[in-house]
Amino acid sequence: MSESTKYFLPEDQMPKAWYNLAADLPTPVPPPRHPGTTEIISPDDLAPIFPRAVIEQEMSTERWIDIPEPVREICRLWRPSPLVRARRLEKILDTPAKIFFKNEGVSPAGSHKPNTAVAQAFYNKEEGVKHLSTETGAGQWGSSLAFAGSLFGLEVSVFMVKVSYNQKPYRRALMETYGATCVASPSPQTAAGRAILAAHPDSNGSLGIAISEAVEVAASRDDTKYALGSVLNHVCLHQTVIGQEAMLQMAMAEAEPDVVIACTGGGSNFAGLAFPYVREKIKGRSVRIIGVEPSSCPTLTRGQYAYDFGDTGKLTPLVKMHTLGATFMPPGTHSGGLRYHGMAPMVSHVKELGLMEARSYHQTECFAAAVQFARAEGIVPAPESSHAIRAAIDEALRCKAEGKAETILFNLSGHGHFDMQAYTDYFSGKLQDPEFDDAALAEALTDLPEIKG
């Protein structure tokens, strides 16, 4: 088996429980707080927008949480996802390093997102919800929830960040194929959207704005709940099937990673691959864990670790995280899924504890890596995932320079089939690396909420 290119687990070895890092952290993640009072919130405060089971998972410190059988059954459509040895890339780089990647692009929607979408749709269905509202950046999350909704007979409404809505009409078509509706955000359908449109009629939108719209819809309709595709603890939890599978598959390949890499937008694909390895690291194992983000939205590398709102409209609970400020507006790059002002509180906490590293790259150097990867391995990656590829290639080149035969594992969080305009723009030279706006960051950070008591 160790000479294979792809490592598949049998379906009966798909994880039966999610791994909850909260059980193993040396200090707990700071709790969420009420956006008005700034008091620590109770489960009841979240009940208008999330189902009970999801709220329990959000607050849980149990190490293992059983995956319901109907969720596992649906995930068998594509899981366990393959672990792949990038042999051709290794050869082209002429590196002594071994490069492995977990291919989450094999899912119906083309990314890791269905891992949590199916779970969230299941719990909502169980609790009698009829309709889910959500936001989406690049469209990966929206199409994942559309897919999951179609399997459980739930109506799904997606607010899609306008810059991506215009760049990626076929993501919208995919959501509609799964039976969901999709509108550009900011939209005139919500008070939050109308307020932004009044102040900035040409707004490109942002994940923060789209979240405000989706939460508003959920809070104002009895049959509707909200579903979030990243950031929160339960989302990170649902993604841990990735890392659990990877560990079994790395054992099949008779290899152990020295470096574990994933891109970070809201943090969930990173958490999915990395948290099982963070657990090992806490137990004393030597492994470097690297989160990779865009230089245009450098949450972990330039953000402040502070309580902040998850959305621009300041409707969500306050969570302690690395943030650029809820009003920070990232430029309209092609990595829509990484254009978020904050970071998963649990990932932020892991960073503060020194259990991970973070680095940032400009988009053109990521596209160069993506094209090199596509021409070696055949798979055209999502622009988001290309950040992880850039870091993996750089680590492999470092190994070459240092003469070290390390093992590198990265998460290929999704394919780029719906992102080809980005590649067209890259080849035509139209893609820019926007200059980072230090003043805008400084201003957005002055706006962080003050915590009382």
Place this chain on the structure above:
Amino acid sequence: MSESTKYFLPEDQMPKAWYNLAADLPTPVPPPRHPGTTEIISPDDLAPIFPRAVIEQEMSTERWIDIPEPVREICRLWRPSPLVRARRLEKILDTPAKIFFKNEGVSPAGSHKPNTAVAQAFYNKEEGVKHLSTETGAGQWGSSLAFAGSLFGLEVSVFMVKVSYNQKPYRRALMETYGATCVASPSPQTAAGRAILAAHPDSNGSLGIAISEAVEVAASRDDTKYALGSVLNHVCLHQTVIGQEAMLQMAMAEAEPDVVIACTGGGSNFAGLAFPYVREKIKGRSVRIIGVEPSSCPTLTRGQYAYDFGDTGKLTPLVKMHTLGATFMPPGTHSGGLRYHGMAPMVSHVKELGLMEARSYHQTECFAAAVQFARAEGIVPAPESSHAIRAAIDEALRCKAEGKAETILFNLSGHGHFDMQAYTDYFSGKLQDPEFDDAALAEALTDLPEIKG
């Protein structure tokens, strides 16, 4: 294992030889003839456009032809492809039938086409060719050859049928990502293209025209050969890995197909899945084998079995096949890969021998099947593949009506990620089922070449 959803073969069970149906046919396929003299052609006649090894395979009657190890190594990037049991679709249809599909959409270019593209690129590289020219309809073949060319350092030029070029800009972007160049056909770059443009400036193009352009380029440049993505014997040969794998995987699933289904454009994905089963059928096994084509381009169901040109420009050898006439211009439907006036001579011969059935569907009923499939199984199929899905669903419904627990196996030849405009058009009601033009067919058939001697 029999309770699984997906059946994976280990990489070392990937076929080591291609299966050549010519060895088992009760009567031989009529040989190709020279377009000028109409004499039976010799291998030398094909030498200007194909490499020697490919010409040998085209004419071979050996039952098994070894797959070169470098080809197998590259195919391990995605092969063996999964066999999937469509359990959710079965449930929704409430049918006693078992439905299996072979998922060729997992390849880098998203269809079965790389199976032959890699082999053809390998043989050309071995014989010192620097540049490959080809045509593409929907873009599946062009992107597959672009991918294969990038792996072997070959320059690739693709003539893309204009209607698809305009419908599918992201297929072009995919080819460019793999390093190929792609122009709309008819183009001003060739005499064949200029002649069409002079007569029909608004021509939508057709596979027949694009073939003329690509062959012209190959014939006129010493460092250049032509590569064809379907129709010819060697292409059908290279695709037989599909059916060979499927047989092993059906055994893993402890099932045997009563019905084997694939869509037919040029015939290669059909041949790939079906020919190993045709062999069994010749040996006496009871199995129905069904080719499914668009009602707008009904080669097998309404064409004439006769010698005809493979292209509109009348440059190619004459082959005996089911044809609508080389000048027949199919309407611009969304199944670009099925818009071909002819059919693989070997598939045509199998049809004449009564070893297969053929049927045709309108595109809207195929899209309805595609959406039902996507909402059940998560995978959005290529419009071409939706023809096979339509037939599989209809067979499953027949089983329900007749109370028969048959086993149905179809080829999901590709995914539809680059065909989302077609889905958008379908949902908006813009998709039409064009009325078949009987007079145009009759006229095109008057133009069939006369065979001397």
